[in-house]
Amino acid sequence: ESEVWTLLRLFFFNILLLHTCSASPPNFVLLFADDLGFGDLGCYGHPSSLTPNLDRLAEDGLRFTDFYCTSPVCSPSRASLLTGRYQTRSGVYPGVLYPGSKGGLPLNETTIAEVLKPLGYATAAMGKWHLGVGANGTFLPTKQGFDHYLGIPYSHDMGPCHNLTCFPPDVKCFGNCDVGVVTVPLMHNEVIKQQPVNFLDLERAYSDFATDFITASAKKKQPFFLYYPSHHTHYPQYAGPGAAGRTLRGPFGDALLELDNTIGQLMITLEKTGVIGNTLVLFTSDNGPELMRMSRGGNAGPMRCGKGTTYEGGMREPAIAYWKGTIGPGVTHEMASTLDILPTIASLAGAKLPPVMLDGVDMTDILLNQGQSKREAMMFYPTDPNEMFGLFALRLGKYKAHFYTRGASHSGTIPDPDCSPIAALKAHDPPLLFDLEADPSEHYPLPSEGDPDLEAVLERIKKIKEQFESSMVFGESQISKGTDRDLEPCCNPTCSPKPSCCHC
Template identity: 75%
Template sequence: MHFYSLVTVALTIFAVTLLLQSRFGVGAPPNFVLLFADDLGFGDLGIYGHPSSMTPNLDHLAANGLRFTDFYCTSPVCSPSRAALLTGRFQTRSGVYPGVFYPGSRGGLPLNETTIAEVLKPLGYATAVVGKWHLGLGVNGTYLPIHQGFDHYVGVPYSHDQGPCANLTCFPPDVKCFGTCDLGVVTVPLMFNDTIKQQPVSFPDLEKTYSDFAVQFILTSAKRKQPFFLYYPSHHTHYPQFAGKEATGQSSRGKFGDSLYELDRTVGKIIQALQDGGVHNNTLVLFTADNGPELMRKSRGGNSGLLKCGKGTTYEGGMREPAIAYWPGKIQPGVTHELASTLDILPTFASLGRAKLPQVYLDGFDMRSILFGSGPSKRKAMFYYPDDPNQKYGLFAVRVGKYKAHYYTRGSPHSDTTADPKCSWQSTLQQHDPPLLFDLDTDPSENYNLAASPNPEYKAVLQMIQEVKTRFEETMVFGESQIAKGRDPALEPCCNPQCNPKPICCTC
């Protein structure tokens, strides 16, 4: 090759390298903020079409970042969805099924599973989780975040309705919690690492505790010039809703709206902390939610928008979630219809942070091609397990491209009260042979079964989906169920462990 040609090639490679370094942060490890809402529906944010939600900060992230229309969690209930988010593996592999963990659960997210925090820590990342854990406590706090790769933990170790709440204040000055929560267990504790700081927790003050800690964590890490990973699994907008004085009465959507507005305020404080710390342009912020809305709560339970049903079901409303990726100067504003999932977060963070992937079977894919507009999603299919998966039934549904096939359908108590009878708990398990088939691009509400059409094209689509399903299920090895290990009241967290009688004496 001619000398000048060699020089041209070398300069081109150099220029491309500089471009990639500039775009992907090579030489300066990026920070990661993962915002995870609770029981939030696809139609709950203002940017996703709700007419009365006040979500200015999330709407700002979406307007200046990338908004997903086809983003999925892995389970229609809390604990399994959170396990998949943090490990990049379906909950069936880790054993976080069926259902969710309770205060006295013996099991938890197995310690041999690798979380996002454990992937990033060897590279010097500071790691913190602020909010709802819900992946188990165990004996002596075995399964708490500080044993799963997180340096710091401030939060409630399970769902905040898993304790008596009838006499607790949810909104200032003294508005009691709406409805009833679990009875016969300890009141909800607030923990710092593995120590109970308050029991029962003060709901009106809880979000301020979280946002103050999150802001300080960001500013401290930035001052030390240490890359960080902040995981903020919010309690909002799970029932019973609560909020502090700065959010109460601010929304025209009632108490649910106030709760959502308080979540949005915390997002605003986190973004401001990134700016104040000088790390705003070197931080990927990703927002999504754990499962669909709890429609049984009516107007206090969230909204699925156009999607069918909600929490507890494998219809779209139970598992398709709002999602936003924000990184000034790196991610161009826009909307993507590419397929993506919470499973894809771990491999994406690992790639951007130049971390090693765990040597296990991962179900996630690197999302950089979507985030930075360089190509289509590596994810070609999404798989739907119910809240109580088992090997006998396997997958309830499979999506490939724009088509979704339902092999089994079932309603859920979580999605009661809607006009659609398919969502109700009275809609019992039904097998479909041939499977129901829907085109989610033209029919996101899953109303029109294409399998009933005489068009031979749809038979070919069903055959293709069946092949994808078969290949996936051949890889699936169900882990030992952690939730089936049962519960022990002695494991319920108590700030005064020697007191009597329990659980009512567990106060501090």
């Protein structure tokens, strides 16, 4: 009898939801942290992180324990998030894009914004784009479906280090990174608004931008999509007066608090404009923590290694879904990925999917009913994927098989020698097999030989790997197209000498 009642309740709930969506399409806010580890948020167990707004979203929404990005570095992870396709298909590999990169996310790729535009959605992005600038702004957000953009079009550390004012009153970050590169620009749509950017005022500018966008959309009763890929908590951290010195974690904790403050302001705006009951808010991160920065690099919690590696610490991320009155509070252990966000948003909005091979699946049932995932497996590519090596690892159910392992400079300095850059590429035949439910830290490989059940699991994994790789068509590498100093964004493009004259 209880099962019948549950089914009836879910049936009528879904009918009501469909009616609501048809009457007023849902809004979407997508929050994407930078280099944030699985163990960095208070709601994921960090004892000294100050993240009250994210903790509240997790308490009132759905918190994921098994959520993955697709790459352990920035640009390819962002490409997959926005397209629902592994970065190998779009060509955003190997590594990341730079200020003068000739390539970027190809314009024939369809982003979440472009999926929603035909339905009349207003679209805006703010923060770290990192999917290319190109000649005459070819690859900027405004060319990829976004009506409005405010932000730094690449990573905020891709400028001379001494131009970063990290903490008030005037504490500079000194270093040798990117000497001779233009100072970091703040762009509004396709125009440089400020160069170098004032980092101490940046988060307030983003908050104001988001408030104006949400308020204007709500006033016009226009559904909207806001994408906020934050610079926080990528090294070197910065924070303005509202967060600097306010936490027990030092610069990393202060930067994280500033991100949390912006998210809190977003939620207040959604409440004030009366749209919070019709808005899905999703939060996750682009890759794991940069452990080489030690206490300034983030924390992977119980997961092994971090950024740059295909161990869990490099690609398993915190993730939260919040939708007031629609998503019930809880925790899900279902496997999901950034790949799944595009098809899920398309499903909830009633939008058409792009006519291409998608790697994401609709996770609506997880969000609305805490149901089961449609995702059978998760694939793990290294930072420099190629067709000869293929996948480094594959997760099926609770099992993960490593066909290759390798450390990374991003995960250096920690005691585990397998995370370090001196841990060279190593092939495993048979693959290293881990039970991620019993051993999420990937410390204890299972002795599969002689165990019929585990041997069957490995055979199934190998078959899925073979099928997947046979369907994978590698796109032309955008990053291998190289760089051109003349493409570096300059607010005064005809000035001389560059880069010092690029100042406005």
